[in-house]
Amino acid sequence: MGNNSKKKIPHSVISRLFVYLRELTELDKLNIRVISSAELGERTNLSDTQVRKDLGYFGQFGVSGSGYNIFELKNTLEKILTKDENLNVAVVGIGKLASALLAYPGFKEHGLEIVSAFDKSKSKIGRKVGGIIIQSIDELEKAVKEKHIVIGIITSSAQSAQEVADKLVNAGIKCILNFAPAALNVPENVKIKDIDLSRELETLSYFLKYKNK
Amino acid sequence: MGNNSKKKIPHSVISRLFVYLRELTELDKLNIRVISSAELGERTNLSDTQVRKDLGYFGQFGVSGSGYNIFELKNTLEKILTKDENLNVAVVGIGKLASALLAYPGFKEHGLEIVSAFDKSKSKIGRKVGGIIIQSIDELEKAVKEKHIVIGIITSSAQSAQEVADKLVNAGIKCILNFAPAALNVPENVKIKDIDLSRELETLSYFLKYKNK
DNA sequence: GTATGTGAACTATTTCACAGCT
DNA sequence: AGCTGTGAAATAGTTCACATAC
Numbered sequence: 474m475g476n477n478s479k480k481k482i483p484h485s486v487i488s489r490l491f492v493y494l495r496e497l498t499e500l501d502k503l504n505i506r507v508i509s510s511a512e513l514g515e516r517t518n519l520s521d522t523q524v525r526k527d528l529g530y531f532g533q534f535g536v537s538g539s540g541y542n543i544f545e546l547k548n549t550l551e552k553i554l555t556k557d558e559n560l561n562v563a564v565v566g567i568g569k570l571a572s573a574l575l576a577y578p579g580f581k582e583h584g585l586e587i588v589s590a591f592d593k594s595k596s597k598i599g600r601k602v603g604g605i606i607i608q609s610i611d612e613l614e615k616a617v618k619e620k621h622i623v624i625g626i627i628t629s630s631a632q633s634a635q636e637v638a639d640k641l642v643n644a645g646i647k648c649i650l651n652f653a654p655a656a657l658n659v660p661e662n663v664k665i666k667d668i669d670l671s672r673e674l675e676t677l678s679y680f681l682k683y684k685n686k
Numbered sequence: 687m688g689n690n691s692k693k694k695i696p697h698s699v700i701s702r703l704f705v706y707l708r709e710l711t712e713l714d715k716l717n718i719r720v721i722s723s724a725e726l727g728e729r730t731n732l733s734d735t736q737v738r739k740d741l742g743y744f745g746q747f748g749v750s751g752s753g754y755n756i757f758e759l760k761n762t763l764e765k766i767l768t769k770d771e772n773l774n775v776a777v778v779g780i781g782k783l784a785s786a787l788l789a790y791p792g793f794k795e796h797g798l799e800i801v802s803a804f805d806k807s808k809s810k811i812g813r814k815v816g817g818i819i820i821q822s823i824d825e826l827e828k829a830v831k832e833k834h835i836v837i838g839i840i841t842s843s844a845q846s847a848q849e850v851a852d853k854l855v856n857a858g859i860k861c862i863l864n865f866a867p868a869a870l871n872v873p874e875n876v877k878i879k880d881i882d883l884s885r886e887l888e889t890l891s892y893f894l895k896y897k898n899k
Numbered sequence: 900g901t902a903t904g905t906g907a908a909c910t911a912t913t914t915c916a917c918a919g920c921t
Numbered sequence: 922a923g924c925t926g927t928g929a930a931a932t933a934g935t936t937c938a939c940a941t942a943c
Contacts (some may be wrong), residue, residue: 483934488889495867509902518869521902522936529904537903537942554888555895562887569786576782579867579884585891624891648894650887654708654792656731666890668881671792674775674863675767676701677879678798678837681861682768696912722924734924735914742926750920750925901943908937915930921923 486527490550492517493524497547509540556584561622563589563646565637566629567597567607570652574626575603585624589616593633610640617644624648631655638665699740703763705730706737710760722753769797774835776802776859778850779842780810780820783865787839788816798837802829806846823853830857837861844868851878 496516500508510528511521528534528546531553535541551557562580564571567590574580575587590602593610600607608616616622625641627634627649634653641649642659649665651657654672659665709729713721723741724734741747741759744766748754764770775793777784780803787793788800803815806823813820821829829835838854840847840862847866854862855872862878864870867885872878 484889484893485934487892488885491885491888492869496869511902516869518871520936525902525904526935533904535903538901539943540902554892558895560891560894569782569789573782573786574883577883580887583884583888585884585887623894624887648890650890656705656709656729658731664890664893666886668883668886670787670790670881671796671798672701672704673879673881674793674798674837675704675796676697677861677863677877678773679700679767680697680877681773681836682771698912724924733914738924738926739913746926748925751923752921753924903940903942905940906938908935910935911933913930913932916928918925918927920925 482530486530487554489517489519489523489527490554492519493527494547494550494554494556497543497550500543501547505543507540508543510535513541559584559586560624561586561588561620562624562626563587563591563613563617563620563622563641564626564628565591565610565613565641566627566633566653567592567602568628571626571628572602574628575605587626588620589622591616610637613640614644617646622646624650627651627653627657629653695743699743700767702730702732702736702740703767705732706740707760707763707767707769710756710763713756714760719756720753721756723748726754772797772799773837774799774801774833775837775839776800776804776826776830776833776835776854777839777841778804778823778826778854779840779846779866780805780815781841784839784841785815787841788818800839801833802835804829823850826853827857830859835859837863840864840866840870842866 493513496513510524514521514524534546534549562585564574564587571590580587590605590607591610591613592598592607597607598609623646625646627637629637631653634651634655635657638649638657638659642663647663649659649663651665651667654669657665706726709726723737727734727737747759747762775798777787777800784803793800803818803820804823804826805811805820810820811822836859838859840850842850844866847864847868848870851862851870851872855876860876862872862876864878864880867882870878
């Protein structure tokens with residue numbers, strides 16, 4: 474009967490909640506009303522138990538014998554995940570990857586807006602990328618304050634990544650997405666998520682090679 | 687005394703091995719000779735035990751009382767990770783993200799080469815991106831065979847991602863990196879790795895909001 | 900009958916702690 | 922003295938199994 478709201482929630486659970494929400498949003502658009510944990514699991518490549526356990530961290534939303542009301546669960550998840558608030562993002566290190574991110578519509582759809590772009594190269598400062606004027610990295614701190622930027626994306630080279638991270642932390646950023654292939658040191662209270670494309674591909678291909686003996 | 691080579695190796699261990707290798711390569715360039723697990727852990731944001739345990743899956747490479755010979759360990763890891771073989775990669779769905787990946791030098795440095803690019807839009811077919819002529823998706827199967835492509839990267843929209851995945855699987859690809867925010871169904875023997883940028887940012891920002899109560 | 904919610908069991912992964920080597 | 926290698930303990934995360942609800 475009691476829920477497990479007091480237990481601390483694993484990172485992976487939150488990550489999957491976003492997957493459920495995405496699927497529920499699709500289903501709601503199609504005017505489908507109810508879904509079972511098994512069906513939702515099927516559609517997200519997860520087990521029925523996993524779905525129920527994940528939701529169980531936050532309460533009891535299902536109806537025994539029938540399943541979950543899609544519209545209600547969607548709204549509930551939106552509240553849990555505080556999808557109402559919009560967040561401002563800065564990108565540091567402007568190359569093709571940054572351009573791709575600036576052009577990516579997925580962020581805006583999910584309440585994330587890239588509002589500033591920074592680089593240290595004089596040849597890039599003042600130019601426009603994705604409708605945003607590239608600023609000097611020295612203006613980072615000011616911009617973070619003025620534009621209420623709360624997330625930083627590092628798309629610089631590995632060499633300058635630590636320097637960039639330090640500047641982001643100094644400017645008060647608590648949330649960093651790092652694309653540079655470097656192990657960054659940040660204070661305990663700063664959340665950092667590494668996205669290391671070569672490493673992902675290499676790891677993937679290791680298992681490919683390994684399978685072929 | 688015995689090693690644990692018979693045990694199956696976690697995905698995460700392999701992934702970290704690439705991190706160690708990267709660091710060792712840097713250190714070797716600087717002509718540093720020896721490193722302890724504690725120092726290597728420091729440089730990669732991992733614990734000393736983690737470093738030793740990970741290496742322990744493959745053998746005993748350290749010297750008690752001093753540490754690991756950097757050059758030797760680097761070579762050993764290169765062998766374990768079969769960094770000698772080069773792998774050919776195809777990208778499907780050509781937009782800014784694909785362009786960024788095509789321009790990314792990190793792949794080539796790590797033995798991964800994007801050799802083909804595909805799209806279904808007639809307006810894109812025949813154009814060049816990153817030195818490669820965009821081909822029709824219908825030519826995928828032929829190209830996979832002729833160019834010995836073993837990895838597919840999906841950078842299409844979520845809507846067409848499943849269709850693309852099916853075509854990659856059909857063409858014999860066993861390894862997929864998926865950037866589309868969609869849960870893809872592939873056979874058991876196909877390895878798929880999802881990189882879902884909005885989700886990563888959202889998850890990150892959830893913890894940010896959560897911390898602020 | 901069908902599907903949820905959840906302790907208990909299980910599995911995977913990390914960290915501890917220390918014996919043994921140089 | 923310093924550092925590795927590794928069972929044992931601890932922790933985290935997933936799956937099982939079933940009592941309970943509709």
